[in-house]
Amino acid sequence: MSEKIDRRIVKSQKAIREAFLDALLEKGFENITVKDITEQADLSRKTFYLHYIDKYDLLDKIMDEHLKQLREICEQKKDKGLVEGTIIWFAYFEKHKAFFTSLFQSANTVSFRHRLLHFVMGEIDKKLSESSLNQQIDRQIAVKFLGTAVMGVLESYVLEEISGDMQQVAKQVGEMISTHLSYGF
The missing domain is CATH 1.10.10.60 (Homeodomain-like)
Structure with a gap:
């Protein structure tokens, strides 16, 4: 039963x-x-x-599913380079572009942006080693800087404010993150 x-x-x-x-x-x-x-x-x-409970609860549950899938992607791409991993990650957003476009365009989905930014920052923090940071750069500021940069480009890509195909944009983002992580800011 x-x-x-x-x-x-x-x-x-x-x-x-x-x-x-x-x-x-x-x-x-x-x-x-x-x-x-x-x-x-x-x-x-x-x-x-x-x-x-309401449409906000429904959106939260759907976001939970997307974040779970993104975490799984991040786990699967651990063995790949940062640039290749970023391309895989952007491909997920390309696949679900209509959904993310609707959320990025909405004024009432601040919690969505906050949760996605928090997720991106957490993934960057995992990749940021202590030795890669300049002694004068605070880790929290470095993670926030890189996280908001990635989110800004991702949002602009999803909203088609940036020209270029997904692989080209993702490759450039991955290379920029890699450069910042390699040179310690």
């Missing part, structure tokens, strides 16, 4: 998330309502509220 319930839960959550993503692309985050989502998913509002 519990297997049947689990399948229904998975099916409902999948329908809600797909409806949310469709609405996100069509209307933008600010204009989405729970009613829009449930109508598109052909589910009751009660079903929505069994799984999520």
Whole structure:
């Protein structure tokens, strides 16, 4: 019996998330309502509220999934060089470009930007060795500097404010990070 319930839960959550993503692309985050989502998913509002508190909670859960996948990518690319790893990472954003474009364009998704920046900074911090820092450069400032630089380029790429294909942009970002890590600022 519990297997049947689990399948229904998975099916409902999948329908809600797909409806949310469709609405996100069509209307933008600010204009989405729970009613829009449930109508598109052909589910009751009660079903929505069994799984999520509101649209912000739903967005947080979807972001959790993306961050989990990005962590897995970071683990898989450990053996690759920084430039090649950056290309793999940018490819993920290319694959999910419509979703990330909608979020970067939204004024009400500050928590999304903050969580993504925190994630990027954490990955940079892992790569930043003590010996690569100039004695006069604070580690926290170096991580914040590189993290916000990567986020700025990533956001500009996703929003198509930067020309160039994904591999070209990612390669340049990877090379710049590598240069800063190698020369210790």
